[in-house]
Amino acid sequence: MAEQRGQWSTKIGFILAASGSAIGLGNIVFFGANAYTFGAGAFYLPYLLALVLVGIPVLIAELGLGTYTHRAFPASLGQVAGRGGELIGWWGILNAAFITMYYVTILAWVCGMFLGSFAEIWKPATDVPAFGIEGMANPTGYFFRMISSPMVLVLVAIVWLLNIVIVRRGTATIEPVVKVFVPLMWVLMIVLIVRGVTLPHGEEGIYLLFTPDFRIMSDPEVWRGAVSQIFFSLTLGFGVMTAYASYLPRNADQPNNGLVIAMLNCGFEYIAGIAIFSLLFAFAIVPRASTLAMMFFVVPQGIDAMPWGVVAFGLLFFLLLLMAGLSSSISLIEAMNVALIDKFGWSRRQTLLVTSIIGVLGSALFALPIVIDRGLDGNGTFGLSLLDLIDHWAFGHGLLIVGLVECLILGWCLPISKLRLMLNEHSWARLPVAFDWLIKFIVPLGLATILVSSVVGKLRHGIYGHDMALDWGKALPLLAFLVWLLGTTGVALILTFKRSARSDRETEVVS
Amino acid sequence: MKRTRWIVVVMLVAVGSPLFAATTIGIDSEFPLRGVETGVVVTDDGMPVSNAAITVVYRPNSRTSFTAVLRPTDVAGRTTWTPRDAGIVTLEARDPSGKGAALASLNVAVRFGHFPARGLTIMIAAGILLFGGAVIGMIFVIRSGASLPDTPST
Numbered sequence: 132m133a134e135q136r137g138q139w140s141t142k143i144g145f146i147l148a149a150s151g152s153a154i155g156l157g158n159i160v161f162f163g164a165n166a167y168t169f170g171a172g173a174f175y176l177p178y179l180l181a182l183v184l185v186g187i188p189v190l191i192a193e194l195g196l197g198t199y200t201h202r203a204f205p206a207s208l209g210q211v212a213g214r215g216g217e218l219i220g221w222w223g224i225l226n227a228a229f230i231t232m233y234y235v236t237i238l239a240w241v242c243g244m245f246l247g248s249f250a251e252i253w254k255p256a257t258d259v260p261a262f263g264i265e266g267m268a269n270p271t272g273y274f275f276r277m278i279s280s281p282m283v284l285v286l287v288a289i290v291w292l293l294n295i296v297i298v299r300r301g302t303a304t305i306e307p308v309v310k311v312f313v314p315l316m317w318v319l320m321i322v323l324i325v326r327g328v329t330l331p332h333g334e335e336g337i338y339l340l341f342t343p344d345f346r347i348m349s350d351p352e353v354w355r356g357a358v359s360q361i362f363f364s365l366t367l368g369f370g371v372m373t374a375y376a377s378y379l380p381r382n383a384d385q386p387n388n389g390l391v392i393a394m395l396n397c398g399f400e401y402i403a404g405i406a407i408f409s410l411l412f413a414f415a416i417v418p419r420a421s422t423l424a425m426m427f428f429v430v431p432q433g434i435d436a437m438p439w440g441v442v443a444f445g446l447l448f449f450l451l452l453l454m455a456g457l458s459s460s461i462s463l464i465e466a467m468n469v470a471l472i473d474k475f476g477w478s479r480r481q482t483l484l485v486t487s488i489i490g491v492l493g494s495a496l497f498a499l500p501i502v503i504d505r506g507l508d509g510n511g512t513f514g515l516s517l518l519d520l521i522d523h524w525a526f527g528h529g530l531l532i533v534g535l536v537e538c539l540i541l542g543w544c545l546p547i548s549k550l551r552l553m554l555n556e557h558s559w560a561r562l563p564v565a566f567d568w569l570i571k572f573i574v575p576l577g578l579a580t581i582l583v584s585s586v587v588g589k590l591r592h593g594i595y596g597h598d599m600a601l602d603w604g605k606a607l608p609l610l611a612f613l614v615w616l617l618g619t620t621g622v623a624l625i626l627t628f629k630r631s632a633r634s635d636r637e638t639e640v641v642s
Numbered sequence: 643m644k645r646t647r648w649i650v651v652v653m654l655v656a657v658g659s660p661l662f663a664a665t666t667i668g669i670d671s672e673f674p675l676r677g678v679e680t681g682v683v684v685t686d687d688g689m690p691v692s693n694a695a696i697t698v699v700y701r702p703n704s705r706t707s708f709t710a711v712l713r714p715t716d717v718a719g720r721t722t723w724t725p726r727d728a729g730i731v732t733l734e735a736r737d738p739s740g741k742g743a744a745l746a747s748l749n750v751a752v753r754f755g756h757f758p759a760r761g762l763t764i765m766i767a768a769g770i771l772l773f774g775g776a777v778i779g780m781i782f783v784i785r786s787g788a789s790l791p792d793t794p795s796t
Contacts, residue, residue, distance in 0.1 A: 142783050170706040171729065172761060179768055332673050338754045339729050341768070342761030347706045356705075384786065391779035398772040415751040417702050417730055559782055 137302040138378045144306040146391055149194075149375050151309045152462030153366045153396040154316065155455050156237065160425040162360065162400045163407035167418045169356040171339050171408070173347035177357035182397055185577060186361040188569040189534060190372060191389035191562070192541050195550045197376025198383050203470035204370025205626070207377070208537065212544040214627055219536045220370065221623035224470050226529030227369045228486075229615065231463040232493030233518050235294070237423070238456040239286035239498065243277040244270070244427060245449035252431060253441055270431040278514075279501050287494045290457075295487050297461045298468065301479060302378050305461055312454045317399070319451040324402050326444060327409030330437070336408035355581050359531070362578075365396055366462065368530035368537065374466040386558040410434075423515075426452065464490070474631045497521075513607075516599050520611035523595050528585065529619065535578040542571035665691060665745040667735045669723070675755050676728040682712065683720045684735045684746065690719025695740035698723065699732040702749075714738065725752040 139145040166174045200207040205220030244252065247270075251257065257272035258265045259279070267275065277283065297308050327333050347353060366372060372392075376385065407425070410433035411418060418429050434444045464486060471482045500514030541547050547570045551562045589595065596608030670681040684691040696712040715721045715735075725731065730751055734744040 142786070146780075146783065167701075168704050170701065170704060172764075173706065175764060175768065179771070332751065332753060334757075335673075335728070335751065335753050337765065338757050338761050341765040342728075342754070342758045343764060344706075350705070352705055384782065387779050387782050391776055391783065394772050394776035394779060398776055401768060401772055411730060412751045415730055415749040417732060417749050 137300070138380075139302050140306060142383075142388075144302075144310060145375065145379060146388060146395075147309045147313045148302075148305055148458075148462070149372060149388070149392045150395040150399075151313045151316075151455075151458030152371050152375065153364065153392060153459075154313070154399045155366075155459030156234075156241075156422065156426065156452060157364055158396065158400045159320075159403045159452060159455055160407070160430065161422040162364065162404055163411075164418055164422050164425045165356055165360050166340065166404055166408075167411070169353045170344060170347040170350075172342040173344045173350075173353055174357060175341055176343050177348065177354045178360060181354075181357045181361040182393060184569060185358055185574050186365050186367070186397075187389060187393045188566055189362075189367050189538065189574055190365050190393055191386050191554070191566070192538070192547065192550065192570055193367060193372040194376040194385040194389050194392075195554050196541065197373040198379050198381055198385055199550060199553060201377050201381075203377060203473045204373045204466065205470050206473045207373050208540055209627075212540045216540050216544070218623055218627045219533060219540070221470070221626045222619055223368055223370050223530070223533035223537075224467055225619040225623055226525045226533065227371070227463050228467055228489070228493075229521055229525040229529075229619070230369075231460060231467070231490060233497045233521060234456065234460055234463070235290050235490065235494040236287060236497040236518070238290045238453065238460065239283055239494070240274070240278055240427070241449055241452045241456060242286045242290060243283060244274065244431070245446065245453060247273050247277060248442060248445035248449055250442070252445060253435055270435070271428050274427045278498070281502055283498050283502060284495060287498050288491065290460075291487060291491045291494065293457060294460055294464055294490075295483060297457070298465050299479075299483060301465065301468070305465065308461075309458055312458050316451060316454050316458070319447050319454075320399065320402055320406065322447060323444070323451070324406040324409070326437070326440070327406040327413070330409060330413035333409035333413040336410070336412035337405050339412060340404050340408040351584075355584065358577055358581060359527075361397075362531065362534060363526065364400060365393060366459070368533040369463060369466060370470065370533075371462045371466045374469045375462065377469065382557045384558045384560075385554050386560045386562055390560065474626065474629075476631075516596065516607065517611065520596050520608055521615060524612055524615040525619075528582065529615070531578050531582055535575050535582065538570050538575045538578070542567070542575070547571060665735065667696075667733055667746040667748045669733070669748070669750060673751055673753050674723075674725055675753050676725050679722050679724045681720055682715075682723050682733060683718075684715050685719055686745075690717065691715060691735070691745075692717045692719060693738045694719070694745065695736045695738060696721055696723075697734045697736070697740070698725075699734065700727050701729055702732045711740070728752045728754040 139148070166178075196207045196211075200210045202210060204223055205217045208220040209217030252270045252273045254269055256266040256268050257276050259267045259272055259275045264272070266272070297304055328337065362368065376383070407430065410416070410430060414433050414436045416429055416433055418425055430448060431445060434448060435441055437444060467486050468479065468482045471477060471485065472479065497514065497518050500517060541550065547567045551566055555561045594608050594612060596611070599608065665684065665686045667682065667684050669683075674680040682696060684694045684696070692715055694715045696715065698710045698712060699707060700710070701707045710726065712723050713721050723733075730749060733748045733750060735746045736742060736744055
C-alpha cells in the first residue's frame with residue numbers, strides 16, 4: 132500500500148501542492164465578491180482575525196492528523212474516534228466529491244471562456260439561441276451560448292483528462308505540475324495587479340478594500356462571512372490537507388508548514404483582492420455578489436473596458452483561473468483516491484478509474500440540463516439553479532459541519548494536547564496551550580453559531596431556493612437538499628461499514 | 643462557488659439593460675470626491691427631464707447597501723449631490739412619484755481623495771503579517787533541508 136500512496140520528494144513540493152490546493156477560484160474571485168458583499172474594508176479586519184483564530188489552528192490540526200496517522204481523512208478520524216470518526220471522514224470526502232463534480236464543470240466553462248477570449252468575448256453582442264435572444268451583450272451572451280452548446284461536454288471531458296493525467300501517479304506526478312503552476316499563478320496575478328492599479332484611479336480600489344468602517348463591523352453577518360471565507364479558502368473540512376500531510380514523514384514541522392500554507396493562501400487573496408478592487412473602482416463596476424458572476428461577467432467586463440491589451444489580459448485571466456482551479460481539483464481527487472486506497476487496498480489505477488468514471492458522469496450531469504433542454508424553465512437557468520443548490524449544501528454547510536465535528540473529535544477524543552506535544556517536538560514554532568482551547572472550544576463554538584443561525588434562518592424564511600424563479604420544478608430546492616443529505620450520508624454509511632482491506636488481512640492472519 | 647441568487651440577477655442585467663436606453667443620467671465629474679458637491683443631470687433624447695426623483699444607492703448589491711434621496715431635478719434637468727461615502731454607488735432616476743422602474747441608472751466610483759490612515763495601516767500590517775510570515779516560514783523550511791528522506795510508515 133505504501134507504493135500506492137507514495138510520498139513528497141521535497142518539502143517545497145509539499146508546500147506548493149498544499150498552497151496550490153488552497154489557492155483556487157475562490158481566492159481570485161470569491162474573496163473579492165465576499166469582501167464587497169460584506170462591506171470591503173469592514174470585512175478585511177474580521178477576515179484577518181478569523182485567519183489567526185480559526186484558519187491557522189484548524190489547518191495545523193488537519194496537517195498534524197495526517198502525519199500522526201499517515202492515513203487519509205476517514206481512516207485518520209476512524210483511528211481517533213472509531214466508526215463515528217470514520218463516518219464523518221467519509222461524509223467530508225463525499226461532500227468534496229459533490230463539489231469536485233460541479234467544480235470541474237465550472238472549469239470546463241473557464242476553458243470555454245479562455246477559448247472565447249481570443250476574439251468572441253470581446254465582440255459587442257452574441258446571439259443566444261437557447262433563450263431566443265438576438266444580440267445579448269457580451270461577455271454574458273457568449274457565456275450563455277457557450278454553456279448551452281454540446282461542446283461544453285467535450286470541455287468537461289478535457290478537464291477531467293487533465294486531472295487524471297496529473298494525479299495518475301499521485302505525488303510523483305502532482306509535485307512537478309504544482310512546481311510550475313503555483314509560481315506561474317503568482318506571476319500572472321502580479322501582472323494583473325500591476326495593470327489594475329495603473330488604471331486611472333485604480334489605486335482607490337485599494338483604499339476601498341482596506342479602509343475599515345467600524346459601524347458596519349458591528350454587524351455579526353460580517354464576522355460570519357469572514358469565518359466562512361477563511362474556512363473555505365484554506366480548503367478545511369475537505370480532507371485534502373490530511374491526505375497531503377499523510378505523505379510526509381512523522382518528523383515534519385507541521386506548525387511551520389501550516390503557517391506558510393495559510394500565509395501564501397491569504398497573501399494570494401491579498402493581491403487578488405487588490406487587482407479585483409482596482410478594476411471595480413476604475414470602471415465603476417457593481418459586482419453581482421457571486422463568484423460565477425464575478426468570474427464570467429464582472430472581471431471580463433472590466434478587462435474589456437481597458438484601453439489596450441484586452442485580448443492578452445483576458446487570456447491571462449482565464450489561464451490563471453484554469454491553473455488555480457486545476458491545482459485545487461487535483462487535490463480534491465487525490466483526497467478521494469487515497470481514502471479509497473487506504474480503505475480497500477485497491478491499486479492507484481483501479482482507484483483512479485472508479486473516481487474518474489463517477490466524476491465524469493457527475494460533472495456531465497451538472498453541464499447537461501443547459502445543453503439538452505436549453506429552454507428549460509423558460510429562462511434557461513435550471514442547470515445553474517441545480518448547481519447553486521448543491522453548492523449551497525455541500526460547500527456552504529457540509530464542510531462547516533465536518534469542520535465542527537472534526538474539531539470536537541480532535542479536541543476531545545485524541546485529545547488535542549497530545550497532538551500539540553507531538554507537533555512541538557519537531558517544530559521551531561511551539562504551539563501554545565491556547566491552541567488546545569481554540570480547537571476544543573472557540574472554533575466549534577464559532578462554527579456552531581454559523582450553522583445554527585443558518586438553520587434558524589431557513590426555519591423562518593423557508594429552505595434555500597424556495598423563492599427561485601423556476602416555472603416548473605418547485606420541488607427542486609427540497610429535492611436537491613434530500614439528494615445531498617441522503618446521498619452523502621447513505622454512501623458514507625456504506626463505506627464506513629464495508630470491510631476494509633486491513634480488516635480482511637487481519638481476518639486472514641487470525642484464521 | 644458562492645451560494646447567492648446570481649442567476650436571476652445576471653439574467654435581469656443581461657436582458658433588461660436596453661430598457662434604460664432613451665433616458666440617460668450623467669454627472670459633472672466622472673470620479674466625484676467624497677464630501678465634494680457635484681452636479682447630476684437627467685436627459686431624455688438630449689432634452690432635460692425636470693422633476694425626476696433621484697436616488698443614490700451606496701454599495702449596491704452588498705449587505706451594507708443603503709439609499710439616499712436627492713432633490714428632484716430642476717427645469718434644466720439638474721440637481722446636486724454631495725457623496726457621503728467613497729466607493730461604488732448607483733444613481734437612479736425615476737418618475738416624480740419616485741416609484742416604479744428606474745428610467746435611467748449610472749454606476750459611479752466615488753473617490754476617497756487620499757489613502758485614509760486607518761486603511762493604510764491595515765494594508766501595511768496585513769502585508770507584513772502575510773508575506774513576512776510566509777517568508778519566515780519558508781526560510782525555516784529551506785534551512786531544515788529541502789529533501790524528505792524518511793518514508794512514512796503505513
